[in-house]
Amino acid sequence: MILTESLSKRFPRVTALDRLTLDIGSGVTGLVGANGAGKSTLIKILLGLAPASGGRAEVLGLDVGTEGPAIRARVGYMPEHDCLPPDVSATEFVVHMARMSGLPPTAARERTADTLRHVGLYEERYRPMGGYSTGMKQRVKLAQALVHDPDLVLLDEPTNGLDPAGRDDMLDLIRRIHSDFGISVLVTSHLLGELERTCDHVVVIDGGALLRSSSTTDFTRSTATLAVEVTDSDEHPDGIGALREALEARGVRTEDGGAGLPGAGRILLLTADGDATYDLIRDTVAGLGLGLVRMEQRRHHISEVFRHDDR
Ligand SMILES: Nc1ncnc2c1ncn2[C@@H]1O[C@H](COP(=O)(O)OP(=O)(O)OP(=O)(O)O)[C@@H](O)[C@H]1O
CATH class of the missing domain: 3.40.50.300 (P-loop containing nucleotide triphosphate hydrolases)
Incomplete structure (x- = not known):
């Protein structure tokens, strides 16, 4: 056209x-x-x-x-x-x-x-x-x-x-x-x-x-975000902070997603890059001795993609 x-x-x-x-x-x-x-x-x-x-x-x-x-x-x-x-x-x-x-x-x-x-x-x-x-x-x-x-x-x-x-x-x-x-x-x-x-x-x-x-779907799909929540442990009283540090050390860019549901811990947001990201999170959480409460995909809105690109 x-x-x-x-x-x-x-x-x-x-x-x-x-x-x-x-x-x-x-x-x-x-x-x-x-x-x-x-x-x-x-x-x-x-x-x-x-x-x-x-x-x-x-x-x-x-x-x-x-x-x-x-x-x-x-x-x-x-x-x-x-x-x-x-x-x-x-x-x-x-x-x-x-x-x-x-x-x-x-x-x-x-x-x-x-x-x-x-x-x-x-x-x-x-x-x-x-x-x-x-x-x-x-x-x-x-x-x-x-x-x-x-x-x-x-x-x-x-x-x-x-x-x-x-x-x-x-x-x-x-x-x-x-x-x-x-x-x-x-x-x-x-x-x-x-x-x-x-x-x-x-x-x-x-x-x-x-x-x-x-395409609009590619736009949002290609930037799927994972939300991860973990338990704290005696060794890591700030479980999410420890996970964040470990993932960043492996070159994964993360973002503080703030508090989850009332009573739940903080959430870490990161960009999923295929199955490798899931494996890396699972292994890192296990390596730190933390419990994985949840790991879920969130669909980005276009406006968030841009806030991301602007940084
Ligand atoms: N006739 C003109 N003479 C000089 N500069 C112009 C002229 N028309 C547009 N510009 C400049 O070109 C740039 C692009 O303007 P344009 O109007 O295409 O933007 P836009 O994305 O449509 O924004 P808006 O939604 O504000 O109209 C701006 O910096 C504007 O000041």
Whole structure:
């Protein structure tokens, strides 16, 4: 769906994209990065709205440098910022956008009604948008991105400004864009956690460069964490401390997981690296003469993976 090769964008004082190479397939893909990481810049280049300074990119097999109009005919775009005329109704606006995309008048009206219903706007769609809540405005922006039945939509921070319930509704809608209509989605966010349940694939950029690109399940599976709890002994009154020291001496990075359940001891967290890690823990605990209370796998959340990477 999207291919970039060493794509760069330099502004006079900042490099917004730094030799970014990506290969994004169909489905729902999250593009994650802090504010200023280069997400919006990438989207504008992919739409053919801004030129790259170096490298190349293709969307749906079309070159972004020369085939912008053809790309925009088949791709929907939901911009980040509020861009809706306040004195126009959602229906008028989305019909207008559908007509701009080349739909004839009747088809534009029908598609508008269907799309606004799909995003959850009903009677309100005839009222001027100036009186809309942020959630309603985001829905209109999403509807205008979908109205011409694109193959791919690029959604720039669609959950921005929404409360938790509104954010959940928007994420459900995004998921359904793909499951109900087969439209692929690239969605940006600076909130890692929210992409975990929405996206099949996650791409992370930082300072315009690629930090990581993998399927959501790989992301969480590859960083499975083991939680270990042991008993203390006369020789080692701080059992978990002794285990931690012994494992660190063997090159295993560990983390204090704090107290377990009330009445239970402290927990040690470490990254599992296949069966060898289990064997090493078992042998180390036995060697120290401690009792193994539990050793269990915890699934990481994406946001924790990043806290990990940041250190
Ligand atoms: N037209 C421009 N002129 C100069 N610098 C720009 C321009 N557009 C973006 N930048 C800079 O490029 C960097 C990347 O910006 P971009 O908007 O792509 O980031 P982002 O990840 O989308 O962040 P945000 O979510 O805050 O929009 C930032 O440092 C920004 O200040």
